[in-house]
Amino acid sequence: MAVKERMDYIKKQLHSQSYKLTPQREATVEVLLENEEDHLSAEDVYLLVKDKAPEIGLATVYRTLELLNELEIVDKINFGDGVSRYDLRKEGANHSHHHLVCIQCGDVSEIEEDLLGEVEVKVEREWQFKIKDHRLTFHGVCSKCQREKDSTNEEVGRQTVDQL
Amino acid sequence: MAVKERMDYIKKQLHSQSYKLTPQREATVEVLLENEEDHLSAEDVYLLVKDKAPEIGLATVYRTLELLNELEIVDKINFGDGVSRYDLRKEGANHSHHHLVCIQCGDVSEIEEDLLGEVEVKVEREWQFKIKDHRLTFHGVCSKCQREKDSTNEEVGRQTVDQL
DNA sequence: ATACTAAACGATAATCATTATCGTTTTCAT
DNA sequence: ATGAAAACGATAATGATTATCGTTTAGTAT
Numbered sequence: 001m002a003v004k005e006r007m008d009y010i011k012k013q014l015h016s017q018s019y020k021l022t023p024q025r026e027a028t029v030e031v032l033l034e035n036e037e038d039h040l041s042a043e044d045v046y047l048l049v050k051d052k053a054p055e056i057g058l059a060t061v062y063r064t065l066e067l068l069n070e071l072e073i074v075d076k077i078n079f080g081d082g083v084s085r086y087d088l089r090k091e092g093a094n095h096s097h098h099h100l101v102c103i104q105c106g107d108v109s110e111i112e113e114d115l116l117g118e119v120e121v122k123v124e125r126e127w128q129f130k131i132k133d134h135r136l137t138f139h140g141v142c143s144k145c146q147r148e149k150d151s152t153n154e155e156v157g158r159q160t161v162d163q164l
Numbered sequence: 165m166a167v168k169e170r171m172d173y174i175k176k177q178l179h180s181q182s183y184k185l186t187p188q189r190e191a192t193v194e195v196l197l198e199n200e201e202d203h204l205s206a207e208d209v210y211l212l213v214k215d216k217a218p219e220i221g222l223a224t225v226y227r228t229l230e231l232l233n234e235l236e237i238v239d240k241i242n243f244g245d246g247v248s249r250y251d252l253r254k255e256g257a258n259h260s261h262h263h264l265v266c267i268q269c270g271d272v273s274e275i276e277e278d279l280l281g282e283v284e285v286k287v288e289r290e291w292q293f294k295i296k297d298h299r300l301t302f303h304g305v306c307s308k309c310q311r312e313k314d315s316t317n318e319e320v321g322r323q324t325v326d327q328l
Numbered sequence: 329a330t331a332c333t334a335a336a337c338g339a340t341a342a343t344c345a346t347t348a349t350c351g352t353t354t355t356c357a358t
Numbered sequence: 359a360t361g362a363a364a365a366c367g368a369t370a371a372t373g374a375t376t377a378t379c380g381t382t383t384a385g386t387a388t
Binding site for chain 4 (some may be wrong): 182183184188189219220221222223224226246267
């Protein structure tokens with residue numbers, strides 16, 4: 001399974017920067033590996049890690065997630081609901097990972113495809129800006145909500161599209 | 165000047181939804197019109213509005229910005245520095261407004277051009293997602309910091325690229 | 329294996345942006 | 359002019375995140 005290899009890779013990353021490998025950090029990474037599609041908040045991670053290591057503190061979870069973000073192992077993202085969420089980066093792919101946020105049901109789905117290749121070339125050329133990373137999120141109506149609206153013909157109150 | 169016309173448009177928008185036009189709201193919109201390029205936070209707006217209307221309260225500024233966001237007159241955005249920022253939408257253009265965030269000096273500049281036309285067509289077709297809006301931000305090194313790095317040859321500590 | 333030291337920990341207090349509350353004031357249609 | 363709904367200012371409450379601090383631990387050198 002790739003899970004073990006990815007865990008080993010992350011451990012190596014920690015060691016190579018002379019960070020210590022603690023059971024708390026290991027348990028946190030495990031939780032992230034087991035819930036990859038879920039856009040977990042720090043609180044979410046905390047509750048899940050407590051199953052594996054009940055003595056862990058919330059502050060440690062925040063510290064670990066911050067560390068993993070600095071090591072570019074996770075992306076810290078914000079969908080405008082007041083909490084930061086943490087996504088494990090796919091191996092290799094370092095930044096082609098976009099989101100579709102439905103403004104009616106609130107669901108978030110992902111696009112793995114790299115959509116911005118040509119766009120990045122253009123931006124780098126025309127604005128002399130060396131791109132290291134990007135965030136792209138679309139707000140709109142998902143296919144399920146489109147179908148429901150068609151069938152009920154009932155106008156659904158439009159939710160606010162706020163922060164990215 | 166276009167400022168007056170935009171103000172009138174915004175007043176009309178408020179009235180058409182039977183919101184009341186108060187001096188506080190007018191002063192807030194004035195401040196936004198006079199500081200369009202500045203990505204103001206609620207606190208920033210509050211301090212600027214106090215010059216025009218010293219009796220205004222911070223809560224009113226938050227309420228007004230929230231209202232303007234719902235009316236799609238401003239965009240509420242998040243650059244990962246812990247505060248929401250409010251950008252007046254350009255007239256007509258309803259969502260082609262992107263950001264370049266420098267991970268060294270922290271400067272934010274804007275791209276007005278619509279970069280995503282073809283990308284949106286593709287996303288709508290392939291994911292059956294009806295796009296209403298999007299947020300696109302690039303993180304990287306601005307041209308000024310690239311030049312400075314070249315000349316000093318000194319390694320600059322990498323800042324965290326976090327939310328948004 | 330033991331001892332050491334910096335790093336990491338848990339508990340919890342502090343911070344800070346944002347939101348809710350509430351009694352008063354104001355807008356605007358009647 | 360009047361009255362009701364909306365908006366206001368002041369400020370308390372909330373809630374996510376960060377800082378503090380005394381204790382514990384990982385990893386290295388003895």
